[in-house]
Structures are given as C-alpha cells and as structure tokens.
Amino acid sequence: MFDFDMLGLSPDLNKALTRMGFSEPTPIQNQAIPLAMDGQDILGLAQTGTGKTLAFGLPLVEHLLAEPGRPAPRTAKALILAPTRELVNQIAEALRLLTQDTKLKVTTVVGGQSIGRQISVLSRGTDILVATPGRLIDLMTRGAVDLGQVRHLVLDEADQMLDLGFIHALRRIAPKLGTPRQTMLFSATMPKQMEELSRAYLTDPRRVQVSPPGKAADKITQSVHFLPKAEKPDRLREILSRDLDALTLVFSRTKHGAEKLMKGLVADGYNAASIHGNKSQGQRDRAIKAFRDGTVKVLVATDVAARGIDIPGVAYVINYDLPEVPDNYVHRIGRTARAGREGEAIAFCAPDEADLLHQIQKLMKMDVPVASGTSPLGERGDGGSRPSRGPRSGGGRPGAQPSGKPGGAQKRRRGPRRRAA
Template identity: 80%
Template structure:
C-alpha cells in the first residue's frame, strides 16, 4: 500500500499526518485522494469507520494551501455539509490538526449554539466551513454568509441527509454556490435517490467504492437472539453482565423507549446514559464524553446517533429494537470494529420484528447466526437463519456462544448525532406509518 507521502500532498500535510501517527491511507483514502487532487468530482462509497473524512479533507486542504489570499469578509472557500451537529464537530476536529501553522481557517455553524457568535466568525471570512444545512440557511437568510465564492462542496453522509429531509435545504443552498466548482459526495449506502442526487450535483464524477453497499465491516461478529418483547430487558442485562467494563452501545427505536431503558439500567446499578432527540446539546455532549472516557459503559441511543459516534473502543453494539430501515442496521453495527479493531453486533428479534430481520438479511445478503431462541420465521421462509457461520462481518459471528470480552477499551474522540433541520426520531415514525399504510393498502 502507498504511504501518505507518496500521494503528492503538501509537506505541511505530510508532517501533520506523521504527528498524528498516520502513515498509510485507508482504501477509500488511497483511491479518492488522487482523484480529488486532480480536480475530479468524486462519489465515494464506503462503510462507516473507513476514514472518509480524510478522504475528502486532505485533498481539500491541499488545494486551499495552493490558493493565494485570504477569504473576503462573509465569504467561504469550501463548504462541507453534514446532517448532524455532532458530525459537524467531529469533521472539524479531524481537519483542524491538519491546518496547524497554516493560513487555513476551519469554522463550524450548527444549531444549539449562539448564532451571533457564528455571525461574528463568518464576518472575517472562512476557508473551510463545516455546517448543518438548517443553521446555514438561517445565516443565509440573515445575509451573514456569502457563498458565491465557494468553489468546493462536500456532502458527507449524504444518504442520511436524504433520509432526514435535507434535500430541500440542499436545493436552496446549491444555487448560491460559485461555479465552476468541485463537488464530493460521500456515503455509506447507495439508495436509488442517491443516484439522482449525484446526477443533479456532480459533474462526471469518479466513483470510488471500497465495499458493497449494505455490507458490514469484516471484523464485526454478528448474532441474533430470538426473544419476545417482555424478555428483552432480562436478555440485555444478561449480556451486559458478562463484560461490565466493555463499552456497549444499545439502540432503541424510539426516544421514549431509549429513556425508559436507560433509567431501568441505572436503577439496576449499570453505568448507563442515553442520547436521543429530546436531549439537549449539553446533555448529549456530556453523555458521549463520559462514554468515551469509560465512566459510562452503556450508552442507549436512537438512530439519531447511528452515524456520528466515532469511538474505536466500542466493543459491542446491541440492537435492542431492530430498525425499520434496513440500511440503519448497517450504520448501527458500524459503530463497533472501528480503526482496525474487532467488535460484536448482537440483535434482539421478536415475532413482530421477523420481517425486519428478513429485510436486513436480504440487504446484507447474509443470514445472521442464531445465538438463542427459536426463529419466528416459518420454515423455508426467505431470510430464515439456519446454521451459524464462522465468517465475520458479511457472514456473521461464531454461532450461538458469544463471549463478551476485550476489557475496558481506551477512550477515543466521539460524536453522536442530532439532526438540524429535521428530527430523526419523528422522521422514522412518519416513515413507519407510511410503510404500514402501504402494507395495508397492498
């Protein structure tokens, strides 16, 4: 594999990468960086935890280093859009060390923070602006930002932006950008709407794909416990008690369910916290910080957090409720086995969730090995789990016996995720109601 210093990056960037202990690019970085540095539009598809931020961040900063002069007041040279506050902050945290000692200024604008302070920052001009679409539109409406000089656009986690209704915001933002411009779109999945988005906003893009859409990381061991709803709390406690010091992320389908589940765990003596759409920004930040540092070992979350949590030390992801959208299963379990580590993804499936499991297995083209319980799927039904597989990632885990291990992982930087322009939990609820309506009509 190539080293970073063989990609033609500026010496200051190579020095920053070495300070961070980064020498070899990941597959998505290895393929995307040369194309982006040559000025091509890029459509990047890769599972979560593969280093997409540097795949677009390095060539972007490298290009800006070659451009003379500072940005004019209120103007922005490069715009990165992300669907959640925490993901915006995570991107900025990854880019700022690369710009130390240079003229490049990276700024963020998100909801939940002082808009007047953000107006003051933008007034000086910004090289790289990382933003949520909702707050950016607020600033545009106030005349506080001028995007006419923006020649670089990055859409990160674009599929989630589609899921959360951000396409309408993008349609307002894109016409205000300068032309010609370079656009890079990165995503973990490739739904049909993404093809339409790429045709609308990318010019003859080069497609980079390092794993098939819907495929989990190779080092994730998967399993499913068939358990009815009343038995889920006991099964969760049984699993958590096997390795109480390991960082475990538990996904609940609703905000109310996540909060109730967290309070029950705390009452039983577990070090648990929750993050969801009803939590304030400060509450989410404190919960994630405690989880990263290990003082909280169990974090209960809704899909609001599925894309943003970047903690290599997460050993286990437990799908307490299966997601209504199969792609979200891939994003959830992608919170473990990050940065080259191994991880375990455990799913609970009740009788009423059998069809959801079938859809997940159909998307991933696997059968998740059964750890316990009897499958509610009828004999011969598509997607029915039969014999456990010894394959990791795409084929699942090591069968019915799983040992939760790994000790207490070292904490890393983490970010969760709350939508800016839409509430993810509410959006999922609306999507479920529409889906039920379609099934009844059929």
Template identity: 80%
Template structure:
C-alpha cells in the same frame, strides 16, 4: 506532516485522493469506518493551502454538509489537525449552539464550513453567510441526509454556491434516490467504490436473537453483565424509548448515558466524551448516533430495536470494528420486527435465521459464546435484590477499568498534508 501520525492510506483514500487532487467530482461509496472523511478532507486542505488570499467577511471557500451535529463535530475534529500551524480556519455550524457566536465566527470569514443544512439555512436567511465563493462542496453521509429530509434544504443551498466548483458525494449505501441526486449535483463524477453498497465490515461478528419484546430487557442485562467494562452502544428506535431504557439501566446499577434528539447539544457532547474516555461504558442512542461517532474502542453494538430503514443497520453496527479492530453486533428481533429483519437481510446479503410463514421465531435466543482472551472474562453478579437484579444487573461497577488502545488508522485521525501524491504513488496505487 510532522504534526500527523497518518502514514498509510485506506483503500477509499488511496483511490479517491488522486482523483480529487486532479479536480474531478467524486462519487465515493464505502462502508463506515474506512476513512471517507480524509478522502475528501486531505485534497481540499491541500488545494486551499496552495491558494492565495484570505476569505472575505461572511464568506467561505469550502462547504461540507453532514446530517447530524455529531458527524459535523467529528469531521471538523479530523480536519483541524490538517490545518494546524496555518491560517486556514475550520468553522462548525450546527443547531443547539449559540447562533450569535456562529454569526460572529462567520463575520470574519472562514476557509472551511462544516454544517448541518438546517442551521446553515438559518444563517443564510439572516444574511450571516455568503456562499458565492464556495468552490468545494462535500455531501457526507448523503443517504442519511435523504432519509432525514434534507433534500429540500440542499435544493435551497446549492444555487447559492459558486461556480465552477468541485463536488464530492460520499456515502456507505446507494439507494436509487441518491443515484438521482448524484446526477443532479455532480458533473462527470469519478465513481470510487471499495465495497458493495450495504456491505458491512468483515471484522464485525453479527448475530440476531429471536425473542419476544418483553424478553428484551432481561436479555440485554445478561449480555451487558458478561463484560461490564466493554464499551457498548445500544440502539433504540425512539427518543423516549432510548431515554426510558437508559434510566432503567442506571437504576439497575449500570454505568449508562443516552443521546437523542431531545438532548441539548451540550448534553450530547458530554455523553459522547464520557463514553469515549470510558467514564461511562453503555451509551443508549437513537439513530442520531448511527453516524458521527468514531470511537475505536466500541466493542459491542446492540440493536435493542431494529431500525425502520435497513441502511441504518449498516451504519449502526459500523460503530464497532473500527480502525482495523474486531467487534460484535447483536440484534434483537421480535415477531413484530420480522419484516424489518427481512429488509436488512436483503440489503446486507445475509440470512440470520429461518422464520415460519406467520413470522414466529423458530430459533430460540441463545446466550452467545464468550470470546477467548481477557476482554470477556467471566464475572460473578451479586445476589438479586429486585427484579432488575434477577435480570443480572451489577450492584457495583469495577472502578479499575482496563484501558483500550487508541491506535490504528481508520482515516478518522490526523493526516499529513504535504506529499500526498508521493505517499499514494504517482498512479494512486
């Protein structure tokens, strides 16, 4: 506890941790940014520290599966402070990194493996890891694993795990297939739900702007130029679209980078690190970043393209308003995307605007009102020198960026191990 600054549990942690410590299987439903990682991480670490003996070579005691490399790294970063000063080890297994290095790490045995399913199966096929000693299984962001087709990988991994075991499934949404998955892999689970599936965070100010596809570049630059120092996450639908948009922004003078499936893991890690530290202020991404980026300072999320899967909208905008902060999410909707918007509205229970029967936008794009305060101070743009400049692109970045606070408790940072029951209350309240 001395090495941690976690003092107050979030609602999902307050409800899930006592049940997990009692050995129950858990079905946890909560919106992004509410601390699901520590809701399963704290009980697992607490129980592992109470066990005797070190793991045998090529074995592990706990397995956490996550759909993306970024989420695997985030989970591991949240777990490592909990085991600091102990012999408990956390090992990450993801694609895009040296498989030989991962084989060497597993050769010595580990306590907690945090992995993407694909690379884990590669190592299983090579005989580099044995899962028969795993007694704790976590499926994090399970709905996205289903969307990405990892259900087949899970069916290959699960029979290799030890029994009996404790299984915990956490997700922000609850599609029908996920409910079927929980029935297959969880035994008499305790359902923990702190918000309706698909509900977005209350502190996210959401807006949809109806405009033609060709108007999107100009409108994006207008919004970005209103607050050049704000950390802004821009979502595109495809890898090529994200890269093309990023290059155009950089050419126009914006401080931008991109992450998507065509980037190496090193490139993705460096881009996220630079974004987190404010070295770049605009990150253009595909849904690879919809989960696994826990950066409290993100002020804006812009859905340049609406996602094909409505649940992805919830996860995308969940990258802002984290750790109790406020944030703004703006979505661009062209006529071609009208059906995607209707699916999103149905999921989140919100009507963003009326459209006629043919899908033509009845609402015109309006420039959003600026918030009060220093963060959205007005800026003067230079005289246009090109089409990009006419769209409001900056000629020069402000080098004296404001620092953003890193405090708050989203459940994504350090947390104490000892005294969990006392901290939560004897009855978990």
C-alpha cells in the same frame, strides 16, 4: 497502493499525518485521494468507518493551503454538509487536527446552538465551513454567510441527508455556491434519488467504491437473539454484565425508549448515558465525550448516533430494538470494528420485529446467525449456531459463542449490580 509521503503534501500536512498516526491509506482513501488531488469530482460509495473523512479532508486541506489570501468576512472557501450535529462535530474535529499547524480556520454551524454566536463567528470569514443544511439555510436567510466564494463542496452521508428530508435545502444551497468548483459526494447507499443528486451537483465525476452498499464491515461478528419483548431488559443486563469494562453502544428505536432504558440501567448500577433528539446539543456532546473517554461504558442512543460516532474503542453494538429502515442496521453496527479493529453486533428480535430482521437480511444478502431462541422461520440457536465470522480470541459475548440458555458456557466475569449513588 501509495504511502502518504508519496503524495508530495505540504510539510504541515505531513507533520499532522504523522502526529495522527496515519502512514498507509485505507481502500477508500487509496482510490479517492489521488483523484481528488487532481481536482476531479468524486462520487464515493463506502460505509461509515472506512476513512471517508480523510479521503476528502486531506486533498481539501492541501488545495486550500495552495490558495492565496484569507477568507473575506461572511465567506467560506470550502463547504462540507453533513446530516447530523454529531457528524458535523466529528468531521470538524478531524479537520482541526489536520490543520493544527496551519492558518486554516474550521468553523461549524449546527442547530441547537446559539445562532447569534454563529453569526458573530462567520462575520470574520472561514476557510472551511462544516454545517447541517437546516442551520445553514437559517444563516443564509439572515444574510450571515455568502457562499459565492465556495470552490470546494463536500456532501457527506448524502443518502441520510435525503432520508431526513434535506433535499429541498440542498436545492436552495447549490445555486448560491461559487463556480467552477470541485464537488465530492460520499454515500453508503445509492438510491435512485442519489443518482439524480449526483447528476445535479457533480461534473464528470469519478466513481470510487470499496464495498457493496448494504454490506457490513468484514470484521464484525453478528448474532441475533429471538425473545419476547418483555425479556429484552433482562437479556441486555445479562450481556452487559459479562464485560463491564467494554464500551457498548445500545440502540433504541425511540427517544422515550432510549431515555427510559438508560435510566433503568443507571438505577441498576451500570455506568450509562443516552443521546437522542430530546437532548440538547451540550448534553449530547458531553455524553459522547464521556463515552469516548471511557468514563461512561454504555451509551444508549437512537439513530441520531447511527452515523455520528467515530470511536475506535466501541467493542459491542446491541440492537435493543431493530431499526425500521434496514440500511440503518448496517450503519448502527458500523460503530464497532472501526479502524481495522474487530467488533461484535448483537440484535434482539421480538416476534413483531421478525419482518424487520427479514428486510435487514435481504439487504445484506446473508442470514444473521441465531444465538438463542427460535425465529419464525424455524431457525434455532441451540449452541451449534455459528456467528457470521469466527469468534475473537479470548472469547466474547453470546454472539461469539451462542448458547440457547441465558448465561451459556462462555461466561465472563460478572460484576455486582451497584446501586447508583
């Protein structure tokens, strides 16, 4: 284990780390940063919330500070690809904090925003370009960006890029990049196609891994409620009312379902917002900002947010609908217990979702403790069921002290149901 001040970083970077409150690296940073500082290609396996952005961002910025000259028009020195607009914005925000005291420029290009404005910004060149693959292809096709000067490439959440069908875009982008270059690929899982991707993009990579793929963060208390689908709305409100001040992220399977659920919560007086694919980028950005600031307490989302929200204050994740892709459950609940904090993940499982839960438990190699109801396998939440780790001090929601009855023994302050103004 090293301290950041042992790396011999530039004064501006040391100043930025101090301002951001970083002193000791996380495990993924401890493994990846020294190798990346030496110019090695990196294959990193780690869940979201483990500090990956700094693991690749710190050595990337240090390398760019050592490179002379400003970027030429329509060029970039470094390219970071991420699967969603939210993740692109999150990465760029962290990098702008790192480069605040430098002359390095960070530029984002994503869908859902004015391509004309992006063409104008790129015409001046940039040091670090953070992009979604689809919009980057659009800009390349229009001749708005030349990637021949890129000497640093980062693929973040690469497995999700594959899931979303970006493999063809990656194959179009790769031949346009400059050589030689340093490439860092980070992924939460390692499917066969990911191995093929790493062989195509990386040269003699060093592999770093901090937790087995499919394993949830250690500080997340998990629980599941077995209940009919029709009872989900009432159970959600019961749980939310027990801690009205906590930041709670609620996952719905569909865009329509997320919007309907959010509107119902608002009508019942809960301070809620939603993000999903039918929202404009501006609407999504405003909702996330309000959630981050605490002016919105409940954010209802589809899997567009499963990897795109890094808010340390998220106390609870509720899987209102179980995801159809088991890996997404791990990514969803990883929105809590960020930056070393503790968090709680509560799942609702209707009878037609039993197989989805089975696949999730198979992936994690553990059973999610039953908080209430009876599973098809005969497990029952009867007050004696224990969560996957001990309850947090001060009590918690049903996942911390399960009860077979709604509104069990561990009651918290209930707020009035205020009608929206």
